[in-house]
Every structure is written in C-alpha cells, then in structure tokens.
Amino acid sequence: MTDRIALIAGVGGATGAALSRRFARGGYRVAMIARNAARLAELEAEIPGARGYPCDVADLDRLGATVARVEAELGAPHVLVHNAVAATFAKILEASVEDLERNFRVNTTSLFFLAQKLVPAMVARGEGAIMVTGNTSSFRGIPLRPAFAPTKAAQRILAQSLSKDLGPKRVHVGYITIDAAIDAPWVASARRATGVRPPADWPYERDEYFAHPDAIADEVYHIAHQHPSTWSFDHVIRPFAESWTLN
Numbered sequence: 281m282t283d284r285i286a287l288i289a290g291v292g293g294a295t296g297a298a299l300s301r302r303f304a305r306g307g308y309r310v311a312m313i314a315r316n317a318a319r320l321a322e323l324e325a326e327i328p329g330a331r332g333y334p335c336d337v338a339d340l341d342r343l344g345a346t347v348a349r350v351e352a353e354l355g356a357p358h359v360l361v362h363n364a365v366a367a368t369f370a371k372i373l374e375a376s377v378e379d380l381e382r383n384f385r386v387n388t389t390s391l392f393f394l395a396q397k398l399v400p401a402m403v404a405r406g407e408g409a410i411m412v413t414g415n416t417s418s419f420r421g422i423p424l425r426p427a428f429a430p431t432k433a434a435q436r437i438l439a440q441s442l443s444k445d446l447g448p449k450r451v452h453v454g455y456i457t458i459d460a461a462i463d464a465p466w467v468a469s470a471r472r473a474t475g476v477r478p479p480a481d482w483p484y485e486r487d488e489y490f491a492h493p494d495a496i497a498d499e500v501y502h503i504a505h506q507h508p509s510t511w512s513f514d515h516v517i518r519p520f521a522e523s524w525t526l527n
Contacts, residue, residue: 287357290364294464298493337390356401368427375427387431408451409504459518463490
C-alpha cells in the first residue's frame with residue numbers, strides 16, 4: 281500500500297469524484313471530504329485506497345477534527361486539492377450578506393485553514409503540492425455574481441500568496457481556472473432549466489461542448505507533479521471551441 285496521501289476537499293459527483301479516482305490511480309491513498317456522506321460511501325466502495333470523511337468545510341471546528349482524523353488514520357497529506365465551492369448567482373439587491381460570508385468561508389477561509397494545518401508537514405518533508413480549482417469569477421465580476429466573484433478572486437490571490445511563500449520551501453501551489461461548463465451528472469436537467477447547452481449551430485458532438493471531469497482531473501494531477509524546475513501557478517483550461525470568457 282502506498283504511503284502517499286492526497287486530501288481532496290469538495291468531492292461532488294463530477295470533478296471531485298474524478299480527482300479522487302485520478303489520484304488513486306496514481307498510487308495515492310485518497311482522503312475525500314464532502315458534506316454528502318452517502319456519495320462518499322459509494323466512492324469508497326468504488327475507489328481502491330479512498331476513504332470518505334463527511335464534513336462541511338465551512339465548519340472550521342469540524343474541519344480541524346477531520347484533518348486530525350485523516351492524519352491519524354492515513355498520515356500527513358502530500359497533496360491538498362481544494363475543490364470545495366459555494367456559489368450564489370443573484371444581483372446585489374437579491375443577494376444577502378449571509379450569502380457572501382458563506383461563500384467566502386467555503387471558497388477562501390477553508391483553503392487558508394487547510395493550508396495552515398497541512399503545510400508544516402509538507403515543508404518538513406521537503407515536498408508537497410496544493411492545487412486549487414477555480415473559475416472565471418476569480419478574474420472578473422458580472423452583475424449576477426457580487427456574492428460569489430469576490431470570494432473566488434480572494435481565493436486566487438490567497439493561492440498566489442501561498443505559492444510565493446511556499447515555492448522556495450518545495451511546496452508547489454497551482455491555481456486551475458476552469459473556463460467552461462463542466463459535464464456534470466446533473467447537466468442534462470440543468471440544461472433545460474438554465475440554458476447550459478451547445479448553441480444551435482454547434483457543429484461537433486454534444487459532449488465536446490463541455491469540459492469533462494476526467495480530463496480536468498488529469499490536468500490537475502499533471503500540474504501537481506510538475507518537475508520543480510518548471511513549476512507553474514496560473515492555468516486556464518477550456519474546451520477547444522470555448523469562446524474565451526476571460527478575453
């Protein structure tokens with residue numbers, strides 16, 4: 281059994297599950313954190329060497345206890361993947377301060393907290409990686425995201441601060457912006473509700489319009505294992521025909 285540990289915070293049914301599978305396939309024992317205990321149990325049964333830890337990352341007391349349990353049962357993680365996200369899509373007069381604060385706690389505060397808990401062992405070991413998944417809201421604000429975009433922008437700047445501090449200590453920090461709609465299990469119904477679908481003149485297969493979770497996981501895994509002489513921080517990934525939301 282490998283002694284390398286990956287802690288993945290935010291294991292939903294799409295990207296988080298794919299990340300768990302990819303790191304397990306790479307020889308890691310995977311600690312999966314999510315609120316949905318039933319989903320974690322299913323993934324435990326499916327993924328060799330993976331273990332689920334039900335926890336809301338916004339609950340810092342419980343998150344701290346969960347990290348302590350991971351370290352006691354599996355060991356100190358070599359890799360942290362922060363994939364947890366909370367979002368609110370509403371204009372300023374429809375959103376609430378509580379929405380903003382909840383989103384900030386999940387998207388930014390929990391990353392800060394987890395880094396404080398996990399970095400000392402990484403530095404002492406002389407190696408480690410912190411990978412953070414983001415989206416275009418970390419670079420720009422739009423009318424529907426005043427309670428969301430600031431929290432993702434803060435997350436990205438926090439990750440950059442960590443990268444500049446920890447890189448010389450051989451801990452690699454990377455921020456992966458997913459400029460795409462992700463092909464999640466719920467996309468079929470969401471398309472009908474929100475209009476997330478290829479345009480009428482889309483000339484390719486329907487699946488090629490979306491970013492695939494397994495492909496995202498491959499990229500995150502690759503970045504986490506870059507050679508120290510060629511570490512990189514900012515990554516923007518998108519499907520081949522994406523209209524470049526950030527342009």
